Amino acid sequence: MIIGLVGRRTPEGGGYIAVGAIAASVAVSAYLFYEVLGMGMLGGQVVEEVAGFEWLPGLAPIEMNLLIDNLSALMLLLVSFLCLLIFVYSLGYMHLEEGKPRYYAEVSLFSAGMLGTVSADNFLQLMIFWEIMGLCSYLLIGYWYHKPEAAKAAKKAFLVTRVGDVLFLIGILVIWNEFGTLRFEEIAPQVGVLSPQLLTLIPLLLFGGAVGKSAQFPLHAWLPDAMEGPTTVSALIHAATMVKAGVYLTARSFIFLVPVVPGVEPPWIAILVIAVIGGFTALFAATMAVVNYDIKRVLAFSTISQLAYMFLGLGAGAYIMATQVSEGSAQVSTAGYSAALYHLFNHAFFKALMFLSAGSVIHAVHTNDMREMGGLGRHLPVTSKAMLFGALALAGIFPFSGFFSKGEILSVTVEAAADHPVFYALYALGLATAFLTAFYAFRMWYMTFRGDYRGHEHPHESPAVMTAPLVILAGFAIASGLLAYGMNGFGNLIFYEEPHAQMPLVGVPVLELGLEAASLGVSVLGILLAWSVYATKRIPAERFTATPGRAFVHKMLSHRYWIDDTYDALGAKVVYAFARASDWFDRNVIDGIVNAVGRGGMVSATATDVFDRQIVDGAVNALSLETVRTSWRLRQSQTGQVQSYAWVIVVGMAVIIALVFGISWFLRLQGGR
Amino acid sequence: MIPLEYELALSALLFCIGLYGVLARKNGIIVLMSIEIMLNASVLNFIAFSSYTNDASGQVFALLAIAVAAAEAAVGLAVFLTIYQTHGTIELDKVRFLRW
Numbered sequence: 001m002i003i004g005l006v007g008r009r010t011p012e013g014g015g016y017i018a019v020g021a022i023a024a025s026v027a028v029s030a031y032l033f034y035e036v037l038g039m040g041m042l043g044g045q046v047v048e049e050v051a052g053f054e055w056l057p058g059l060a061p062i063e064m065n066l067l068i069d070n071l072s073a074l075m076l077l078l079v080s081f082l083c084l085l086i087f088v089y090s091l092g093y094m095h096l097e098e099g100k101p102r103y104y105a106e107v108s109l110f111s112a113g114m115l116g117t118v119s120a121d122n123f124l125q126l127m128i129f130w131e132i133m134g135l136c137s138y139l140l141i142g143y144w145y146h147k148p149e150a151a152k153a154a155k156k157a158f159l160v161t162r163v164g165d166v167l168f169l170i171g172i173l174v175i176w177n178e179f180g181t182l183r184f185e186e187i188a189p190q191v192g193v194l195s196p197q198l199l200t201l202i203p204l205l206l207f208g209g210a211v212g213k214s215a216q217f218p219l220h221a222w223l224p225d226a227m228e229g230p231t232t233v234s235a236l237i238h239a240a241t242m243v244k245a246g247v248y249l250t251a252r253s254f255i256f257l258v259p260v261v262p263g264v265e266p267p268w269i270a271i272l273v274i275a276v277i278g279g280f281t282a283l284f285a286a287t288m289a290v291v292n293y294d295i296k297r298v299l300a301f302s303t304i305s306q307l308a309y310m311f312l313g314l315g316a317g318a319y320i321m322a323t324q325v326s327e328g329s330a331q332v333s334t335a336g337y338s339a340a341l342y343h344l345f346n347h348a349f350f351k352a353l354m355f356l357s358a359g360s361v362i363h364a365v366h367t368n369d370m371r372e373m374g375g376l377g378r379h380l381p382v383t384s385k386a387m388l389f390g391a392l393a394l395a396g397i398f399p400f401s402g403f404f405s406k407g408e409i410l411s412v413t414v415e416a417a418a419d420h421p422v423f424y425a426l427y428a429l430g431l432a433t434a435f436l437t438a439f440y441a442f443r444m445w446y447m448t449f450r451g452d453y454r455g456h457e458h459p460h461e462s463p464a465v466m467t468a469p470l471v472i473l474a475g476f477a478i479a480s481g482l483l484a485y486g487m488n489g490f491g492n493l494i495f496y497e498e499p500h501a502q503m504p505l506v507g508v509p510v511l512e513l514g515l516e517a518a519s520l521g522v523s524v525l526g527i528l529l530a531w532s533v534y535a536t537k538r539i540p541a542e543r544f545t546a547t548p549g550r551a552f553v554h555k556m557l558s559h560r561y562w563i564d565d566t567y568d569a570l571g572a573k574v575v576y577a578f579a580r581a582s583d584w585f586d587r588n589v590i591d592g593i594v595n596a597v598g599r600g601g602m603v604s605a606t607a608t609d610v611f612d613r614q615i616v617d618g619a620v621n622a623l624s625l626e627t628v629r630t631s632w633r634l635r636q637s638q639t640g641q642v643q644s645y646a647w648v649i650v651v652g653m654a655v656i657i658a659l660v661f662g663i664s665w666f667l668r669l670q671g672g673r
Numbered sequence: 674m675i676p677l678e679y680e681l682a683l684s685a686l687l688f689c690i691g692l693y694g695v696l697a698r699k700n701g702i703i704v705l706m707s708i709e710i711m712l713n714a715s716v717l718n719f720i721a722f723s724s725y726t727n728d729a730s731g732q733v734f735a736l737l738a739i740a741v742a743a744a745e746a747a748v749g750l751a752v753f754l755t756i757y758q759t760h761g762t763i764e765l766d767k768v769r770f771l772r773w
Contacts, residue, residue, distance in 0.1 A: 640769030642704075646695050 075118035092466035110136035122182035153225035164212015171205030214246030231359030266322035275315025279426035281308035313340030313409035343405035350393035353473035357387035377449035395438035438526025680721035688714035701763035
C-alpha cells in the first residue's frame with residue numbers, strides 16, 4: 001500500500017508514466033474504498049493505521065503515518081480517479097506545449113501532495129503535504145512563466161494562500177502547545193482540557209488555513225487569477241482537488257467543533273463564523289460570476305461559490321450536531337456533515353467536467369473570451385453536451401447530482417435555523433445563490449454554444465483522448481447523485497471521521513419536499529432568465545446596465561467589488577511606507593557607518609600598498625625570475641634524443657638495483673654481526 | 674626437463690641483446706624490434722617460473738603480455754609510418770622535433 005502511495009512520485013518523462021502511476025494509485029484507492037465500505041457499511045466505522053516512521057524523535061515524537069478512515073478513503077478514491085481522468089485529458093490538451101516533462105512532474109507531485117494530505121494522521125503531516133500542494137499550485141499557475149500575467153497570478157496565489165497558511169501554522173503550534181501531540185485521534189478525547197476561548201480559537205485558526213486554500217472571502221482574490229494556468233491545471237487543482245483541501249481540513253477540525261467529550265461546551269462562535277463566511281461567500285462569488293466574460297473565470301467564481309456552500313453545510317451541520325450533543329439527545333444527526341462532503345464529491349466531478357469542457361472549447365477557438373464564442377454547439381457536439389450536463393448539475397436540476405447535494409445543504413441550513421435564527425438569513429443567501437448559479441451557468445452555456453459564431457478561428461472537435469474523460473465525467477454528473485441516493489442517502493455511507501463514529505449517529509438524509517421544490521424552482525427561474533436573455537434575446541442584455549444605478553452595480557461586480565484593487569493599494573501603501581522608512585534608516589545610519597569604515601579602510605590601504613609593492617611584490621618577482629632561469633638550465637638536458645633518454649633509464653635502473661642490493665647486503669652484514 | 678637456470682640465462686641474454694639494440698641502433702624499426710625482444714625475454718621468464726612452480730597463472734600472464742605486445746607493436750609501427758610520411762626519415766637521432 002505504501003508503495004502504491006509512493007508510486008505516483010515517479011515524475012520524469014512523458015505523461016504516460018504519470019498516467020500509469022496514477023492508474024495504479026486509483027486501483028489501490030479503489031481497493032481501499034471497497035474495504036472500508038465493506039467494513040464500515042451502515043453505522044459501523046473503520047480505521048486503518050499504517051505506522052510510518054518516526055520523523056522527529058524526541059519527548060513526544062512526530063511520526064509520519066497513514067490514516068485510512070471513511071473520510072480519507074473517500075477522498076483518496078475521488079482524488080486519484082479525477083487525477084487519472086485529467087492526466088489522460090492532458091495527453092491531448094498539452095500535446096503541443098513545450099516543457100511537458102515539467103508539467104507532468106509538477107502535476108504528479110501535486111497529486112502526491114493531495115493524496116498525502118488526505119491520508120495524513122496528524123496536523124503537521126497534513127500541513128507538509130498541504131504546502132507541497134501550494135508549491136505545485138504556484139508552479140502550475142505560472143506554467144507559462146514567460147507571460148507576465150501568469151507569473152503575477154502565480155505570485156498572487158502563493159502570497160494570498162500564505163496568509164491562511166500562517167494562521168494554520170499558528171493553529172498547529174497552539175494545538176501542540178496544549179496537547180503535546182498532533183494526531184487527530186489522540187487530540188479528540190482530550191479537548192476537555194482546553195479553555196473555552198482556546199476551543200474557539202483553534203478551529204478558527206484552522207479555518208483560516210482553509211479559507212486561504214479554498215479561496216473563501218476575504219482570501220478569495222487569488223483563485224480567479226489562477227486561471228492563467230493551463231486549463232487542465234485549473235480543473236485539477238482549482239476545481240477538483242486542492243481547493244477541497246480546505247473543506248477537508250474543516251471536516252477534520254470537527255474534533256474541535258463538536259467535542260466528543262461529554263460536558264464540554266461546543267465553540268458556538270467558531271461554528272457560526274464558518275457558516276456565515278460560507279453563506280456570504282456563496283452569494284458574493286456568484287454575483288461576480290454573473291458579469292464575467294472569461295469562460296474560465298466564470299467557473300472559478302462558481303468554484304468559490306460552491307465551496308462556500310460546503311462550508312455553509314459544514315457549519316450548519318456542526319451547529320445541529322453540537323446542539324444535539326450538548327443536549328445529550330439519543331441520536332445525533334450528521335446530515336450537514338455528510339451533505340457538505342456529498343456536495344464536495346459531486347462538485348469535484350461536475351466542476352472538473354465543466355473545466356475540461358471549457359478547456360476543449362479553448363483548445364478549439366484559442367480564446368477564453370466568451371464574447372468571441374457562440375454557436376459552437378454545431379462544431380463541438382460532444383463538448384457541448386458534456387458542458388450541458390455539467391451546467392445542469394451545477395444549477396442543481398433533478399436528477400443531476402448537484403440537485404441532491406445542494407438541496408441537502410439548504411435543508412440542513414433550515415433545520416439549523418430552529419437552533420439559531422442566523423441560519424434563516426444564510427438559507428436566504430443560499431437560495432439566492434442557487435438562482436444566480438443557474439443563471440450564470442446557463443449564461444455561459446448559451447454564450448458559448450448557442451447563437452452565431454463571433455470569433456475568427458475555425459473550431460473543430462477535440463481528439464478522443466480529450467473527449468473520453470468528458471464523457472466519463474458527464475456520466476458521473478448524473479450518476480454520482482443517483483448512486484449515493486440509491487444507497488439510502490449519502491449520510492449512511494458515513495463519511496464523518498473516526499472520533500465521532502463512537503457517537504450514536506444517524507445519517508438520514510434531510511429531504512423535505514417543500515425545500516427541494518424551492519431550490520429547484522429558483523434554479524429553473526435562473527435558467528429561464530438566462531435563456532430569455534442570451535438564447536432568445538427576448539430581454540435585451542443592455543437593460544441590465546440601462547440606469548446609472550444598474551451600471552454602477554455592473555461595474556462594481558466587474559471590478560470584483562474593488563477588493564483586489566484595495567488589496568493592491570493597501571499592500572502598495574504599507575510596503576511603500578515601510579520602504580521609505582527603511583530607506584531613511586539606510587541613508588542616515590547604515591551609510592554613515594559604512595562611510596566611516598570606508599575612510600578607515602582607505603588609510604590602512606595606503607599603508608598596505610607600500611608594504612605590498614616593496615616587499616611582497618619583490619619577493620614574488622625574485623621567485624619567478626629564479627624559476628625562469630632554473631627552467632632554462634634544465635631545458636638544456638632535454639635533447640629530444642630518444643636513445644639518450646633510454647640510456648638515462650637504464651643507468652637509473654642500474655643505480656637503483658645497485659642501491660637495493662648494496663643496502664640489503666649492508667643490512668645483512670650488520671644483522672650477521 | 675630443462676633446469677631453471679638455463680632458461681633464466683637465455684632470458685637474460687635475450688634481454689641484453691634487446692637492450693643493446695634499443696640503445697645502439699639508429700633505425701626506429703630496429704629499436705621497435707629490440708623492444709619486442711626485451712618483452713619476449715620477460716615473457717620467457719614468466720613461462721620459466723610457471724613451469725618451475727607448476728602454477729598456470731604465469732602462462733596466463735604470458736598470453737596477456739603477448740596480446741599487449743601485439744597492440745603496442747601496431748601502435749609503434751603506425752607512429753613510425755606517420756613520422757616517415759611527414760619527415761621522410763625514421764633515424765632516431767633526427768627525430769627530435771617534439772623538443773621544446
